[in-house]
Amino acid sequence: MENVATGEAQRAAELPMDNDAFAGFYERSARPLRAYLARVSGDAALADDLMQESYVRFLCAARSWDGEVAGRRYLFRIATNLLKDHWRRARSPSIEEIPEELFATSPDAARIESQFLLGPALAAMRPRDRQLLWLAYAEGYSHREIADVTGLASASIRLLLFRARRKIARLLREPEAEGRQGRAR
Amino acid sequence: MIPKSCPRQSEVAAQVLRGQWPAGCVEDLRQHVNGCRACGELVLVMLAFQSARAQAVSGPAPVSAGVLWWRAQLRRRNAAVERIARPILGAQIFALVVTIAIAAILLVAQARNVPRWFSWLTQPGQSPGLHFEDLWSSALAMPVWGLMLLVFGLAAVAVLGGFVLFSDRPRQ
Numbered sequence: 001m002e003n004v005a006t007g008e009a010q011r012a013a014e015l016p017m018d019n020d021a022f023a024g025f026y027e028r029s030a031r032p033l034r035a036y037l038a039r040v041s042g043d044a045a046l047a048d049d050l051m052q053e054s055y056v057r058f059l060c061a062a063r064s065w066d067g068e069v070a071g072r073r074y075l076f077r078i079a080t081n082l083l084k085d086h087w088r089r090a091r092s093p094s095i096e097e098i099p100e101e102l103f104a105t106s107p108d109a110a111r112i113e114s115q116f117l118l119g120p121a122l123a124a125m126r127p128r129d130r131q132l133l134w135l136a137y138a139e140g141y142s143h144r145e146i147a148d149v150t151g152l153a154s155a156s157i158r159l160l161l162f163r164a165r166r167k168i169a170r171l172l173r174e175p176e177a178e179g180r181q182g183r184a185r
Numbered sequence: 186m187i188p189k190s191c192p193r194q195s196e197v198a199a200q201v202l203r204g205q206w207p208a209g210c211v212e213d214l215r216q217h218v219n220g221c222r223a224c225g226e227l228v229l230v231m232l233a234f235q236s237a238r239a240q241a242v243s244g245p246a247p248v249s250a251g252v253l254w255w256r257a258q259l260r261r262r263n264a265a266v267e268r269i270a271r272p273i274l275g276a277q278i279f280a281l282v283v284t285i286a287i288a289a290i291l292l293v294a295q296a297r298n299v300p301r302w303f304s305w306l307t308q309p310g311q312s313p314g315l316h317f318e319d320l321w322s323s324a325l326a327m328p329v330w331g332l333m334l335l336v337f338g339l340a341a342v343a344v345l346g347g348f349v350l351f352s353d354r355p356r357q
């Protein structure tokens with residue numbers, strides 16, 4: 001009877017894609033996913049942890065392989081949910097209210113941010129705006145795809161993205177703008 | 186605030202995503218972007234994000250795919266074993282309940298024989314030594330359904346024992 005149970009467990013444990021197919025998919029998607037998580041969370045170590053957990057959950061979810069594009073979108077959705085769970089568990093004020101200082105004080109974050117012109121501007125944005133901006137302009141996702149990944153209503157993405165883009169464009173043009181605003185508040 | 190969108194934004198975005206901005210696109214579009222606030226912002230933001238992404242994806246992969254593959258396989262296997270073990274636990278509980286019920290019925294049924302057994306034990310003078318003939322005849326005198334209950338009870342205990350042994354074996 002135990003042999004039957006073990007056999008069934010083995011069959012159930014078979015993953016929806018084979019090792020080689022996964023290795024190829026991972027090779028193409030791991031760095032973009034890690035970049036997304038690191039940019040949105042501002043924490044390189046957390047990004048690594050969440051990235052690994054995202055892939056394990058991706059493989060464990062009994063889904064048939066719908067192709068690279070759908071697979072990648074599903075992966076980003078898992079990662080986005082893990083980020084939300086992390087913020088919820090950490091009792092962070094909320095995704096809207098993570099302070100800019102958090103980004104400035106983390107040495108890993110500072111290393112990542114300093115590599116790019118975009119860093120300081122992104123650090124001044126709210127995490128949800130960072131998510132939307134990264135998905136739209138780094139990954140090139142459409143509004144519908146962003147809605148699928150983030151769970152936000154498709155209709156609200158356009159307005160949220162428009163506001164976020166306007167703000168970050170201003171920060172990119174005048175990096176001191178947010179600092180002045182912050183001090184004035 | 187209602188976003189003022191430009192009909193040429195998707196065209197501009199496509200050029201940037203394809204890496205054709207600004208050299209690879211037509212003069213007309215370049216001139217439009219210079220004079221259009223929405224498209225100007227779009228290009229500025231997209232170039233910043235595309236450059237950040239390009240830098241991020243050029244680094245080494247954080248862990249090997251094999252490690253994640255192995256972890257996922259282990260997790261799926263454990264989940265499957267748990268799913269299979271759940272009905273076995275149910276059967277164990279059922280066997281335990283049946284055993285207890287049969288034992289209770291048996292006890293109640295045999296309760297009226299207890300005084301007779303005691304009198305047999307406390308009056309050794311009347312039966313010097315153990316007589317198997319007496320024992321056999323008393324067993325035959327027991328009601329048939331009482332014997333059946335005893336047999337079923339023993340069978341249930343055997344089934345329960347089997348499940349307990351099965352569940353105690355280590356799972357890899």
Ligand SMILES: [Zn+2]
Pocket residue numbers: 191192193194217218221222223224225
């Ligand atoms: Zn325009």
